Amino acid sequence: AQSVTQLGSHVSVSEGALVLLRCNYSSSVPPYLFWYVQYPNQGLQLLLKYTSAATLVKGINGFEAEFKKSETSFHLTKPSAHMSDAAEYFCAVSSSGYSTLTFGKGTMLLVSP
Amino acid sequence: EAQVTQNPRYLITVTGKKLTVTCSQNMNHEYMSWYRQDPGLGLRQIYYSMNVEVTDKGDVPEGYKVSRKEKRNFPLILESPSPNQTSLYFCASRQGGGAIVNEQFFGPGTRLTVL
Numbered sequence: 001a002q003s004v005t006q007l008g009s010h011v012s013v014s015e016g017a018l019v020l021l022r023c024n025y026s027s028s029v030p031p032y033l034f035w036y037v038q039y040p041n042q043g044l045q046l047l048l049k050y051t052s053a054a055t056l057v058k059g060i061n062g063f064e065a066e067f068k069k070s071e072t073s074f075h076l077t078k079p080s081a082h083m084s085d086a087a088e089y090f091c092a093v094s095s096s097g098y099s100t101l102t103f104g105k106g107t108m109l110l111v112s113p
Numbered sequence: 114e115a116q117v118t119q120n121p122r123y124l125i126t127v128t129g130k131k132l133t134v135t136c137s138q139n140m141n142h143e144y145m146s147w148y149r150q151d152p153g154l155g156l157r158q159i160y161y162s163m164n165v166e167v168t169d170k171g172d173v174p175e176g177y178k179v180s181r182k183e184k185r186n187f188p189l190i191l192e193s194p195s196p197n198q199t200s201l202y203f204c205a206s207r208q209g210g211g212a213i214v215n216e217q218f219f220g221p222g223t224r225l226t227v228l
Contacts, residue, residue, distance in 0.1 A: 009153065032214050043117075043203055043219035044156075051214050090155060094213040100146070100171065101217060105155035 002027045004093050006104035014112050019063075019078040021107050023091030026072065033074040034092040034101070035065055044090065050074060061085070086111045115140045117220035119204050125226045126194055134189045134223050136204030144207045145187040146171070146217070147179065149200040156203065162187055163211065194227040201225075 007022040025031055032051050036044040048059025055067045065076045074091060091104040117138045126132055138145065146161040148171075158171030162181040176198055178190040187206075191198060204220040 034216075041222075043221050044205075044217075045219070046216045049214070049216065100158055100161060101213070103148075103156040105153060 002093050002095050002102050004091050004102055004104035006091050006107050008107050010108045010110060012110040013081045015083055016080050019081045021076040021089050023074045023104060024072050025074060025093045027093055027095045029095045031093045031095045033067060035076050036090045036092060038088045081111050083111050085109060117204055117206055117218050119220040119223050121223060123224050127228050128195055129193050132191050132194060134202060136187045136220060137185050138206040140206060142206035142208050146205045147189050148203045150203060151200050196227050199225060199227050
C-alpha cells in the first residue's frame, strides 16, 4: 500500500520567513514523490518531483524538497516566503506496482505581511 | 495551448437528476483520471483510464460512471446524484498510461452542488 501524511492542515508564516511543509510517505517499494500547489479557484500544478535521482530536488518559485529514505520524508522548503506563496500544497506518492497517485490531505500556507 | 478543460465549471442540481461532467485534453495523453476534493480529505481518485476503452476504479467509485471512447475525452457521469456527491471535481491527464513518474496536468475544476 502507499500513503502520504502531511503534518499540519494549516501553516502560518510571515513574509520573508522560512517555509517548511512536512510530508511523510509510506511505500513498500521505492517511491516517486511529488509536491503540487493549488492557488485559490484553480487546479493543481506541479511544483517539483523526486524520481530516484538527486535527493535534493529544486522546483519552481524557489521551492525545494529533500528525499530522506531513513525518515520516509519529503519535506518542502523555501528560504523566504512571499505573499504570492499563499496557497494549498499537496504531497503525493506513486510507486511501482501502482498506476495511481495518492495525495495527502493538503496543507494551507498562510503568509502574513 | 496545452490544457485540460472541464465543463461545466459550476453546477447546481437536484437529487436523482442525471448529469455528465465533460473532460477533454489536447496533449494526446494516454492516462486520464477523475478526483474529488473535499475539505480535510484532500484529493481522492474516483476513476482512471490508462488508455482508450480501458478504465478502472479508484478509491471512491461508488455512484459514478466513466467512459473512454476517444483518447481526448473522459466524461464523468452521475446517474442518480445524491447530496454526498457535492464536491469539487478535477480531471487530470498525463503522458504514458503506466508512466507514474510523469506529471499530471489538472483541469480547472467543477464545483458541483446536489440539493
